[in-house]
Amino acid sequence: MCLRPSLSLSPAEVSRSWLQVPRLDLRHRLSALRGGVCQPAPWRRRPLAFLCYVLSISALRPxxxxxxxxxxxxxxxxxxxxxxxxxxxxxxxxxxxxxxxxxxxxxxxxxxxxxxxxxxxxxxxxxxRRRLKPAVRPLCASSCLISPADGRVLHFGQVKNSEVEQVKGVTYSLEKFLGPQEGRGQESSRSFRERLLTSPDNDLFHVVVYLAPGDYHCFHSPTDWKVELRRHFPGSLMSVNPGVARLVKDLFCLNERVALTGQWQHGFFSLTAVGATNVGSIRVYFDQELKTNTPRYSKGSFHDHSYVANGNSVLTAVCEGVVPVDGGVALQRGEAIGEFNLGSTIVLLFEAPKDFKFNLQPGQRIRVGEGLGSF
Incomplete structure (x- = not known):
């Protein structure tokens, strides 16, 4: 078939029309060959798409x-x-x-x-480590237990089979988390959870509060109680973000932490400050001897300081308002205990009557002084 220029076109337009014919024909041919060797490589045309492809391949690693x-x-x-x-x-x-x-x-x-x-x-x-105005954290009068920190409630409930939930579906050993408890009986027939309880009418409960980087970084006493022992576990400082907690089993047992254990009106009580990345510094106001994230401590060990045996020496270490007593350090409800350097996690483990009920929802935001539960 012969293509003839229209007689109505000018010489310049005729020239352009003849030049356009092979171009159009070439486009059709390239369209027919799309996906073949003539097709430009997609990563040359879309470098961002290629980068995403590479990252997705690396994400397929086990x-x-x-x-x-x-x-x-x-x-x-x-x-x-x-x-x-x-x-x-x-x-x-x-x-x-x-x-x-x-x-x-x-x-x-x-x-x-x-x-x-x-x-x-x-x-x-x-x-x-900024402090807050005194009136911005009122204490809940209707609850026997208040939140020790500003943050988000990751998990709460009864402790079953001596296992505690890190996040939903991921548990860790209570004994590994707290370490051996002296003077509580070591009968092999009783579980670690049962050995912590002082009464068969009580049960063991726990609450996990996660402090984000933007939260207030001090932690407070959740009730009136007496601290008898400080146990420092040197360890890793991995992130305690809930996303990481779902992937790393025993994260709270691997990370550096300071466990304060003692008694409240219903029996056993403990507050544990868990360190995290960039939160190697955990400070307890009434214990100036505590030094965290130092090279002299090795992972896998723990170091105890008894406030019962050394009750008199605690007098030189306490801050104003904290009263050492025979058998431990007495803390009042809402009193500031210590601080983190950025954000981390507080774990409460406590004994209470079996009818104790939490007034919480998983994932809810909570602030210092708000009620955790009641009988």
């Missing part, structure tokens, strides 16, 4: 290998470096931009802070 790789990270060293960085004094002109970015990123409510002026915080550490 989960166990990825978890093992994460566990091998030098989280203790990283956290010590972060601690030094937190203590670096910021120039006055840089403080407001840095803290404002943090406030915007994590949704910090500075109206609750005792010091709202950002220029007053000399370094990141002081800003993370």
């Amino acid at each position: 989960l166990s290998k990825r978890v093992a790789l994460y566990r091998s990270f030098p989280t203790r060293l990283i956290s010590r470096a972060w601690g030094h960085l937190n203590g670096v004094k910021l120039p006055n002109w840089l403080r407001k931009p840095v803290y404002s970015l943090y406030i915007w990123t994590f949704g910090v409510d500075m109206k609750e802070a005792a010091v709202e002026d950002l220029h007053q915080y000399r370094n990141l550490g002081e800003f993370f």
